[in-house]
Amino acid sequence: MGEHASSIWLHWHGHPDAVIGLIILQSVYLFAIGPVRKKYGLSPNLSPKQPLLFTTGVLVIFLSLLSPLHIMSDDYLFSAHMVQHVLLTLVSPPLLILGTPEWLISPLVRKSVVLLSMSKVIVHPVSAVVIFNLVFSLWHLPVLYGLSVSYHSVHVGEHLLFMVVSFVMWWPICSKVPELPRLSYPLQLIYLFVMSLAQIIVFGIITFAPEPIYDHYANAPRLWNITPLVDQQIGGIIMKVGSGFLFLTLIIIVFFKWFEEGSREDRDGIIE
Numbered sequence: 001m002g003e004h005a006s007s008i009w010l011h012w013h014g015h016p017d018a019v020i021g022l023i024i025l026q027s028v029y030l031f032a033i034g035p036v037r038k039k040y041g042l043s044p045n046l047s048p049k050q051p052l053l054f055t056t057g058v059l060v061i062f063l064s065l066l067s068p069l070h071i072m073s074d075d076y077l078f079s080a081h082m083v084q085h086v087l088l089t090l091v092s093p094p095l096l097i098l099g100t101p102e103w104l105i106s107p108l109v110r111k112s113v114v115l116l117s118m119s120k121v122i123v124h125p126v127s128a129v130v131i132f133n134l135v136f137s138l139w140h141l142p143v144l145y146g147l148s149v150s151y152h153s154v155h156v157g158e159h160l161l162f163m164v165v166s167f168v169m170w171w172p173i174c175s176k177v178p179e180l181p182r183l184s185y186p187l188q189l190i191y192l193f194v195m196s197l198a199q200i201i202v203f204g205i206i207t208f209a210p211e212p213i214y215d216h217y218a219n220a221p222r223l224w225n226i227t228p229l230v231d232q233q234i235g236g237i238i239m240k241v242g243s244g245f246l247f248l249t250l251i252i253i254v255f256f257k258w259f260e261e262g263s264r265e266d267r268d269g270i271i272e
Contacts, residue, residue, distance in 0.1 A: 008076075008223070011068045017156060018065045026058050032104055042103045054099025060092040065159070074149060077226065078217040079235040081149075086242045088159060089136070093166040097174040105177045119180055123171040125191050132169035133198045135161060140202055142213055149216045169195070173250070185258035189251055196247035199240065207236030 033046055063069065064087040073081035109116045121127060138144060139158055148158045172191055175182040183191055205213075212218040212228040226234070 008068050008072060011071050012066060013071065014066055015152075022058055022062055022065075026055065029054055029058075029100075033101065037103075042107070043101060046101065050099045050101055052099070053095050057092045057095030057099060060087050060095065061163075064088050064092070072223070074155075076217075076220050076223050077235075078214060078228075078231050079226075079238055082235040082238040082242075085162065086238065089132075089162050089166040089169075090243055090246055093163065094170045094174050097167065097170055098176075102176040102178070106179055109177070109179050116179060123168055123175070123180055125172045125183060125187070128168045128172055129191070129194055129198060132165045132195075135165045136199065137202050140206070142215070145214055146216055173254075185254055185261060188254045189258070192247045192251045192254065196244050196251075199243060203236050203240040206239070207233050 030051075033051060037043055037046065064084050069080055069084055073084045109119055122131070139148065139162070144158075148155045171180065172183045173188050182188070209229075209232065212232050214232065217231060218228040220228075
């Protein structure tokens with residue numbers, strides 16, 4: 001098994017749907033910020049930071065779905081699957097949102113009152129918290145989880161749905177679109193605090209279960225002599241610690257930005 005475990009790190013595979021999807025995503029983005037921007041005069045210039053952020057987000061998806069992490073998550077380790085989910089829901093989406101110029105999104109939502117109204121409801125912070133955590137929790141029910149690892153089409157659908165609801169979840173704190181603005185700094189702090197606690201029930205069930213709850217991984221070949229129960233516990237910890245660390249870091253960053261904004265306003269008031 002040790003030799004097999006070593007060979008896994010060399011197993012890069014290319015699902016055609018994932019490869020084609022990522023190529024289309026990156027190509028459409030480059031076409032939009034290049035020829036489309038110039039043709040329609042959407043913006044006189046483009047910050048190089050945004051293409052870098054967007055491309056990094058695409059690269060994170062690439063590593064999640066096409067690197068050895070994918071085969072480990074599919075065939076061997078629940079904990080690897082949790083790493084994959086962290087990358088797809090907590091790392092890539094904010095990079096993609098921050099890397100998309102507001103002048104690409106604003107014209108689309110301004111064209112339709114219905115679309116704008118629906119978008120405001122969907123990305124409302126209460127809706128965003130409920131939608132993301134409901135979808136995330138339901139997909140970790142043993143029945144649905146078993147379907148996702150047994151059928152490729154279901155697995156693809158799961159990942160796509162995770163990405164969509166992750167965009168919804170990240171929008172209230174990452175948006176640069178005036179029509180769908182991000183929350184104020186105080187509300188961002190509350191939002192991030194709620195998100196840091198929201199998955200605690202799923203985390204508790206997975207981490208403290210007395211026996212493996214996912215048959216797929218209970219019956220999978222063992223890597224590095226990790227038992228199914230320990231693997232499941234590690235996966236639960238990755239789920240909670242990974243998200244908790246990220247949200248805590250963001251809470252600290254947002255707090256200092258809020259403090260800086262208040263100090264700047266105080267200085268401006270004194271000058272006036």
